[in-house]
Amino acid sequence: MASAQELQVQKKRELESKEETTIPVRQFLPASDIYETESDLMVVLEMPGVEKGNVSINVENSVLSVEGRLDLTKYQGLQPLYTEYNIGNYSRSFRLSSKIDQNKIAAEMNDGVLSLRLPKVEEAKPQTIQVK
Amino acid sequence: MITTFADPFDALFNLQRALEGRLASDWLHDQTTSQGPFPPINAFQQGDDILAIIELPGVEKDSLQVQAKENNVRIAGRKSVSFPQGVSIHRRERTSGAFDRTLSVPVQLDPGRIKAEYRDGILALHLPRSERDKPRSIKIS
Numbered sequence: 001m002a003s004a005q006e007l008q009v010q011k012k013r014e015l016e017s018k019e020e021t022t023i024p025v026r027q028f029l030p031a032s033d034i035y036e037t038e039s040d041l042m043v044v045l046e047m048p049g050v051e052k053g054n055v056s057i058n059v060e061n062s063v064l065s066v067e068g069r070l071d072l073t074k075y076q077g078l079q080p081l082y083t084e085y086n087i088g089n090y091s092r093s094f095r096l097s098s099k100i101d102q103n104k105i106a107a108e109m110n111d112g113v114l115s116l117r118l119p120k121v122e123e124a125k126p127q128t129i130q131v132k
Numbered sequence: 133m134i135t136t137f138a139d140p141f142d143a144l145f146n147l148q149r150a151l152e153g154r155l156a157s158d159w160l161h162d163q164t165t166s167q168g169p170f171p172p173i174n175a176f177q178q179g180d181d182i183l184a185i186i187e188l189p190g191v192e193k194d195s196l197q198v199q200a201k202e203n204n205v206r207i208a209g210r211k212s213v214s215f216p217q218g219v220s221i222h223r224r225e226r227t228s229g230a231f232d233r234t235l236s237v238p239v240q241l242d243p244g245r246i247k248a249e250y251r252d253g254i255l256a257l258h259l260p261r262s263e264r265d266k267p268r269s270i271k272i273s
Contacts, residue, residue, distance in 0.1 A: 007170040007211065007229035029236055031189075034223040035215055043221070046189040048253035078176040078183065080144050085172040085187060087141075112189035112253015 015091050019125040026088030030068065030114075034094070039125060041098065041118040047090045055114060059102050066114065088124070099124040103109035161182065170231045171255075180266060182237055182259040189253035190226065196250060198257065200243040205257060208232040240265035 007047035015027035030045040043064065047055070058065045068090040075087065099121040108116040171191075176183045184208060188196070196209040213228040215221060242262040249256045 006226040006244040007227060007231045009170050009172045010225075010227055031213075031225040031227075032223055033221070033226050034215065035219040035221045037216070037219050044226065045251070048189040078153055080140055080174065080177070081177050081182065082139060082173070083144055083148075084174060087174075107230070109252075111191060111193070111250075112187075 006088040012033075012085065017091075021124075025072070026086060028088050029092050030066070032094075035053055036098075039119060041096070041100065041120065043094065043116040043118065045090070045092065045114045045116075046112065047114055050090060050109075050112065052109045054108070055109065057105065057116065059096070059100060059105065059118075061098045062100070063093050064100075064116075064118070065091075066113065066116070067091045067126065071086055100105045113116065161181070168232050170211070170229075171233065173235055175235075175237070179238075180257075180261045182239070182261070184257040185227075186255040187253065188250075188255055190228075191253070193250050194257065198246075198248050198255075200246050200259075202229060203237050203240055204234050205232045205237070205241070205246075206232070206257065207229060207255070209219075220236055 015029050017027065031049045032046070033042075033044040033051070034040050039060040043066075044107040045066055047067075047068040049070050051071065054071065056065075056067045058067075070087060070089055072087075083128065100118045101121045102121045106122055108115045108117075171186045171188050174185045176185070184205070188209070188211070191209055191211045191215065195212075197207070199206040199208075208231065210230045211228050213226045237259060240262040242260045245260045247258040249258075
């Protein structure tokens with residue numbers, strides 16, 4: 001996949017939510033990679049500008065919801081000259097297909113990228129059956 | 133507090149779109165929102181100086197290069213996305229690759245005083261206007 005093609009800006013997709021927010025802040029869907037290993041489900045989300053402490057991760061009824069809040073006070077009083085992207089909070093949820101051990105979810109934030117490790121519960125792991 | 137925030141962006145986006153649609157100029161080549169070369173840049177004014185905020189999620193600090201000369205700032209680096217061997221990929225939305233972009237500002241910069249801060253995938257560049265470039269008031273005798 002290593003191509004000479006110029007890296008383009010990804011269009012930020014705005015979240016279309018049924019509920020409205022009480023504050024006029026935009027909500028964006030973070031670009032995500034999801035992959036599965038034998039024991040875990042890995043979810044990687046790009047949330048530039050979100051600090052470690054401003055992330056909430058929740059699994060309920062096998063729906064994973066991730067929210068990242070931006071510290072908008074940093075932008076207060078700035079005079080825009082030229083803008084190419086909009087800013088707002090990030091929010092995204094995924095319906096999980098395999099059973100997840102909620103107590104063992106691990107999250108890591110690096111350079112604006114949130115990596116989640118969702119360990120599968122024992123019965124959801126692939127099992128080898130010995131043929132007698 | 134935040135209520136006043138969303139509006140100036142929207143107004144500016146609309147203005148830029150309108151201006152570009154009208155002129156159809158290829159001077160800047162790219163559209164304003166979420167199109168064009170990576171990384172996207174927002175520029176703000178801070179008194180005489182310019183503050184550029186650049187979104188670079190997933191770019192490591194060590195692979196990031198910032199160079200400045202006269203009124204240009206070059207931002208180059210590589211954004212890499214990797215998967216471990218032998219995993220099954222369900223969703224792949226993040227992009228990766230090398231980028232190299234030069235930002236031209238309408239004032240002369242003082243490269244020695246440029247401050248670059250990188251945190252949480254956001255690069256903030258404080259671009260101070262050079263003292264030579266600042267207008268000087270002339271005393272009338």
